[in-house]
Amino acid sequence: MSKKELRFNSKTIHGGQQPDKAYGAVMPPIYQTSTYAQSTPGGHKGFEYSRSANPTRTALENALASIENGVYGLAFASGLSAIDAVIKLLEPGDEVVSTNDLYGGSYRLFKQIFEKYGIKFHFIGMQNMDAIEAHINAKTKLIWVETPTNPMMNIIDIKATSALAKKHKLLLAVDNTFATPYLQRPLDLGADIVMHSATKYLGGHSDLVVGALVVKDKELADKLYFIQNASGAVCGPMDSFLTLRGIKTLHVRMQRHCENGEAIANYLNQNPKIEKVYWPGFESHPNHDIAKSQMSGFGGMISFVPKGSSYEEAIKIVEKLEVFTLAESLGGVESLAGHPASMTHASIPKEEREKSGVVDALIRLSVGIEDVDDLIADLEQAIG
Numbered sequence: 001m002s003k004k005e006l007r008f009n010s011k012t013i014h015g016g017q018q019p020d021k022a023y024g025a026v027m028p029p030i031y032q033t034s035t036y037a038q039s040t041p042g043g044h045k046g047f048e049y050s051r052s053a054n055p056t057r058t059a060l061e062n063a064l065a066s067i068e069n070g071v072y073g074l075a076f077a078s079g080l081s082a083i084d085a086v087i088k089l090l091e092p093g094d095e096v097v098s099t100n101d102l103y104g105g106s107y108r109l110f111k112q113i114f115e116k117y118g119i120k121f122h123f124i125g126m127q128n129m130d131a132i133e134a135h136i137n138a139k140t141k142l143i144w145v146e147t148p149t150n151p152m153m154n155i156i157d158i159k160a161t162s163a164l165a166k167k168h169k170l171l172l173a174v175d176n177t178f179a180t181p182y183l184q185r186p187l188d189l190g191a192d193i194v195m196h197s198a199t200k201y202l203g204g205h206s207d208l209v210v211g212a213l214v215v216k217d218k219e220l221a222d223k224l225y226f227i228q229n230a231s232g233a234v235c236g237p238m239d240s241f242l243t244l245r246g247i248k249t250l251h252v253r254m255q256r257h258c259e260n261g262e263a264i265a266n267y268l269n270q271n272p273k274i275e276k277v278y279w280p281g282f283e284s285h286p287n288h289d290i291a292k293s294q295m296s297g298f299g300g301m302i303s304f305v306p307k308g309s310s311y312e313e314a315i316k317i318v319e320k321l322e323v324f325t326l327a328e329s330l331g332g333v334e335s336l337a338g339h340p341a342s343m344t345h346a347s348i349p350k351e352e353r354e355k356s357g358v359v360d361a362l363i364r365l366s367v368g369i370e371d372v373d374d375l376i377a378d379l380e381q382a383i384g
């Protein structure tokens, strides 16, 4: 069977991979080099300078393309530098329609870096296609989607958004960090670009910062490779190796993240001291049906608000947690808790973030793959 035809759980291990050409190493060696010997000017073995390409990064880029059912993968120094490369496809005067409930750093990049170069961003709720279409005009070039959204777990219909993007000849980019290709493959649903903070589930062990893009179209890939090389925010060989190693267990980790996530969402939902739980697996979730149709599970990310929406109560809970670590980030094997208003989403003005539900009492959990009974016991003692 050709590696192209492998199923997802085999692609995470073998997709785009070949034994190393030098000695047949099964795991890609860490080519810790900036440059490559040439026999005559231009006489090289495919690699000239590691900003342009490095064999360990190429192995990762091939794996990324494979697991997202794309053709071209690009690895960056961080998720934000991957987003930065996408926005650099645009010209001053162009407009972007973006979800209003997105990672605070993406919002900051759009508002505080790119707006001053004349790119205009519309931050809107994307649950309704008419709302998206109302913000599209002759200058619009890109729709930026995050689904599930961070931290409100809203679900955006990728297929319907893609139909809209095609109708208006726009690019559709999807930040697939929360779902990962284990649960959702945006390119199959019509997106043009998939983006990842590979720092999260793809790496999976909270030991690196890496970003990724995957596309199918050659012309688009060439433009992005040009930006990647010209701007230079590439992923180093060591981080490429660690991300590749993480991807090899993505499917088994995600399976457990989903199981533990479901158990904890249900535990919080029946707890009288909790006012509201945000998790797309609940039938009562406003876009549960879309989540069910475009995702194969609901993941390990959950947000909740304690009874009375009290900021003090939220802070007390995150401080008391012992197995969950209070920390930025998500997607590692260990469980993390975060307070979006003061941590991940502090760069979004209060009025702006509260409009999308990111209130001061909101707590976000990245449910890890520990024994779920230990995680529930920890929440129980912290909630009191």
Ligand SMILES: Cc1ncc(COP(=O)(O)O)c(C=O)c1O
Residues within 6 Å of the ligand: 078, 079, 080, 081, 103, 105, 106, 146, 150, 175, 177, 178, 196, 197, 198, 199, 209, 210, 211, 329
């Ligand atoms: C959904 C999402 N997108 C993008 C990013 C940015 O990625 P990075 O921190 O790797 O630059 C993050 C980081 O938390 C994120 O959660």
